[in-house]
Amino acid sequence: MTLSAFHTHASFCHGANTAEEMVKKALSLGCPEIGFSCHSYMDVENDWCMTRDGTLKYKAEIERLKKEYSDRIKVYLGIEQDYFSPAFPEGYDYVIGSVHFVSKNGVLIPLDISAGDLKKAINELYDGDALALAEDYYETVSDVYNKTGCNIVGHIDLITKFEEKEKIFDTSSERYRRAALTAVDALMKKPVVFEINTGAISRGYRTSPYPEDFILDYIGEREGTFVISPDAHSTDTLLFGMKEAQELIKAKGYRYFLSMEEIVKK
Numbered sequence: 001m002t003l004s005a006f007h008t009h010a011s012f013c014h015g016a017n018t019a020e021e022m023v024k025k026a027l028s029l030g031c032p033e034i035g036f037s038c039h040s041y042m043d044v045e046n047d048w049c050m051t052r053d054g055t056l057k058y059k060a061e062i063e064r065l066k067k068e069y070s071d072r073i074k075v076y077l078g079i080e081q082d083y084f085s086p087a088f089p090e091g092y093d094y095v096i097g098s099v100h101f102v103s104k105n106g107v108l109i110p111l112d113i114s115a116g117d118l119k120k121a122i123n124e125l126y127d128g129d130a131l132a133l134a135e136d137y138y139e140t141v142s143d144v145y146n147k148t149g150c151n152i153v154g155h156i157d158l159i160t161k162f163e164e165k166e167k168i169f170d171t172s173s174e175r176y177r178r179a180a181l182t183a184v185d186a187l188m189k190k191p192v193v194f195e196i197n198t199g200a201i202s203r204g205y206r207t208s209p210y211p212e213d214f215i216l217d218y219i220g221e222r223e224g225t226f227v228i229s230p231d232a233h234s235t236d237t238l239l240f241g242m243k244e245a246q247e248l249i250k251a252k253g254y255r256y257f258l259s260m261e262e263i264v265k266k
């Protein structure tokens with residue numbers, strides 16, 4: 001069975017292609033389904049989220065595509081809801097809950113823009129204690145279901161985006177692991193599935209998907225469920241790295257869902 005992509009961005013946020021181009025690409029690849037998850041509106045200035053108005057247009061366009069393509073592919077209207085977005089997501093088929101910021105002393109620190117920004121924030125706001133930022137991050141992640149009502153937990157260890165090139169966090173330390181696994185424990189009690197997210201591979205930051213093995217194994221061994229996500233920002237990367245990720249979790253014997261129906265039923 002061909003995989004389907006549920007973590008995708010189109011031109012309503014910062015995706016390179018229109019939603020319809022993404023649907024056509026999914027059709028050409030033989031995907032039975034496709035879901036859209038443009039970035040939720042944020043009050044902070046940025047160039048990657050939908051605007052308030054844009055969100056309405058986005059909803060209308062995905063609903064149009066659902067009907068237009070209903071005889072060929074199932075189209076779902078989702079959203080990648082940031083923890084710090086002002087409005088609770090309403091009217092979506094599914095929600096990906098993601099934490100892209102840590103809040104410290106009234107400042108929202110962006111985690112995935114650049115390694116330089118992240119290191120600067122650690123020095124200025126955490127006295128250089130990167131693990132203290134990691135602890136704040138995972139505490140926020142542990143609450144992401146409560147805050148967003150998500151069906152899918154997005155890239156649970158996003159703070160490791162730059163780790164292969166710029167070692168920032170000691171992810172083998174006890175402090176780091178305790179923080180991460182405490183968040184996983186909290187989320188395992190909720191009706192969510194966890195992403196295996198290949199988006200940082202297609203964009204050249206990483207050679208392996210999120211999450212790191214110790215998190216993946218912790219979830220998998222406790223019979224948590226995964227969904228494989230490309231976090232695609234263009235038609236070129238619609239199913240990027242997903243086959244390989246599927247082979248990986250199949251070999252480990254972990255549970256994963258291929259259809260949106262299974263995900264939202266969880």
Ligand SMILES: [Zn+2]
Nearest residue numbers: 080098154155
């Ligand atoms: Zn994200």
Ligand SMILES: [Zn+2]
Nearest residue numbers: 007009080231
């Ligand atoms: Zn995304």
